[in-house]
Amino acid sequence: MSYDFDEIDRIVNARSLAVVGASNSPTKFGYMFTRSQVTMGFDGPLYLVNPKEDEIMGRRSYPDIRSLPQAPDLVYLTIPAHRSMEVLKDCAEVGVKAVIITASGFREIGERGKALEAEALEISRAGGFRIIGPNCFGIYNPRNGLTLLPGHDFSTRTGDVAFISQSGGYSAHVARQAKSLGIDFSAVISYGNAADLDESDFLRYFTDDPETAIITAYVEGARDGARFAEALKAAASAKPVVIWKVGKEESSRRAVISHTGSLAGSPALWDALIKQSDAIEASGVDELLDIVLALKYIGRGKAKRLLISGGGGGLGAYGADLAEREGLEVPDLDPATLSRMQDVLDRAGAVAGNPLDIGAPLIPVPFLEGALREAALNPTTEVLVFDLAVNFGYDVAGDFGIERAVEILCDARKVSGRPVVAVLYSRSFDPDDMRFETMIRRMRKRLNAGGVLVFPTMARAVRALGRLS
């Protein structure tokens, strides 16, 4: 079927929802989803359907779709595959717009499942509704409060990042991790087997969606390679696209087939496809979100020349190694900057230059302030990277040492108008010592509020910056 922006938009922004298989039994997916959706608070009528219950979580339970007071825009199906066909026929009869089929047991299990999936598709086409899934977690959209399987605690704030995910687990994982990093979504779509609406449709939808500024995707394969290539190219020329492709290796392709019944496709083909499209490739949840943060705080093509700094010579050498390996530059300081920096940094252990070693663990505030201002304002600096080594003044001055460094970094950002990246990490994994971790997290929030981007390691910082170029 052809792509239609309005059609998908009406599904994502559904104004009425029915949950078929809603349940009071905590071991059922139908319980978990209903609890998630009730907790998030759907912005419109939410109908619960289960012929065996009169009431679920204090709400009326309807015996079937046909008994509802209205045809819901969207139906969320949590019942097993073999029992779904009858419900789909009801959906066709009353005229719903779309059905999310969460159950597994379709194409990914072989012939029997393929036949069921074909039947579902036939019913939907005859009935004029679209299918999301099967074998998926659904759609999360903070605008109408729609959520996906375990998403009772997702952010209620609307953002401009879209995430399209063949994996249900990663759709939840990414949404949750993003929330605590301050990344908000226009929508997250877990699409599983993609029997009907597929990765290409969603990619085109978010390309056209004015609410979406950055598109991210986890893909195992594409239903239609040529169509996906075209959609990816169009998307990446319109806005930044971050794509995480799995199924590149032999055993992984085997896993992909048993997971979503997808054909992973040749790794070389995918590499070429991603490269030609100008999309940004990511591997893993952390890297995907690191890149999103870098895109939001800095943007593409503005982070090639780094000034790497911190307390100690080792971290500068290490950071420079990493940066050059990512194709970034750590250029010499401008001579005038170098001379001014030498003036303010005239003390034992400090080395003016790029990398810049400010000679921690003990540095008086005016030295640090002056040196970092010079570093940020240096003509060849595009991004100032500072490693807030965890022992930075902490052992002598306690939180105060780190707090001052945080203020100075926010100041360098403000004065220079250039991107500033802080590397900030905990030094304890001890459950009985949460004080340091709590302090680090507070500092992270403060840095973010001051426009400073934060990563937990130099390697992750440099990797994300490298992906912007």
Next chain:
Amino acid sequence: MSYDFDEIDRIVNARSLAVVGASNSPTKFGYMFTRSQVTMGFDGPLYLVNPKEDEIMGRRSYPDIRSLPQAPDLVYLTIPAHRSMEVLKDCAEVGVKAVIITASGFREIGERGKALEAEALEISRAGGFRIIGPNCFGIYNPRNGLTLLPGHDFSTRTGDVAFISQSGGYSAHVARQAKSLGIDFSAVISYGNAADLDESDFLRYFTDDPETAIITAYVEGARDGARFAEALKAAASAKPVVIWKVGKEESSRRAVISHTGSLAGSPALWDALIKQSDAIEASGVDELLDIVLALKYIGRGKAKRLLISGGGGGLGAYGADLAEREGLEVPDLDPATLSRMQDVLDRAGAVAGNPLDIGAPLIPVPFLEGALREAALNPTTEVLVFDLAVNFGYDVAGDFGIERAVEILCDARKVSGRPVVAVLYSRSFDPDDMRFETMIRRMRKRLNAGGVLVFPTMARAVRALGRLS
């Protein structure tokens, strides 16, 4: 000078110590080190030397080395470079065994510093004592309580891991991070410019040291390339050696020269050197410690064939991709295992196989227990890797869901006798929500106590395992 095990051993296990430059002024290195050493509690006479003070931290202050009641085995110098020569002459006069020179301002700053460094070396040779440094943090040895610059809170437990570090900052960073991961040291040596005793000497020392089972090193360059190559080869054939080499790229080599005055050497040469020696290469503190953990829990050459499992198909596909890229295998299950696993795992969403998808977020305990036992006992499994996705049962069962999974992993480890690796991560970085992070850390400790190795991401787990082969 030639290498002498006993000579270095007497320094590392010094029985008396003097701190020259000890201070009451919190902005001075001499204050910080003295506080660290007093807090750690040196196991022998600790003399503080400062002609301007009568008392430091409640202890008597001596005017100079000559006034001490005995010649200390080891002298820790925290005074500036240009004022050090007189003290070194005193050291020669009274007959100390070794001096740690922490000050910078020697070879790394150019001609003037080179001359000072040569002078220091001349005094030490004439006086018959050895130098550690200059431009270093010193030695940490839990056996005699000796510590290095900011190390007031290092572990007091003796371990079997040695760390040799050209960087002072990383010597502290590694010691601290290791402590909270449960890694203990035989000793950590920060050696800076290596004017006298160098990386080759320390490498040979730890090769011969019966207390050391694993040698780790951060190096920027080698004083004598051929000597280091020989020492590295001998070390790596005696025990596992994990080496982190920086200064491979242009700007990084520049940084290395200004940091410790070291010549980084050609990257290709170093790559060949490390490869030929059979040492394990690491990049960054996290990776270095990840490899140490993998060596301690698993050992070399026993982690090639993985069984990758977790709740969800995506993470298996991703894990398999990563594993094969690291040269590891994710082989098919033995047919008998597969058949038994299918019996216990007969439920929607679960896929028996390798990768194994146990179909979270909701799985009854007996299913998980049975499936993971089969997975661990499968004949082709060398290491069982399980991703404890953070939403694993948590949203329904709270901590209980994760606690049960932790017990089951410890059980699989016990029953199979094979290495089990858990991937366990927090899902919140919010300073106002430390509950989840605390719980995750508790679970980590419990897993470790049950012999299960824990990593915070699948990528780090697979990377560390890959380095064992």
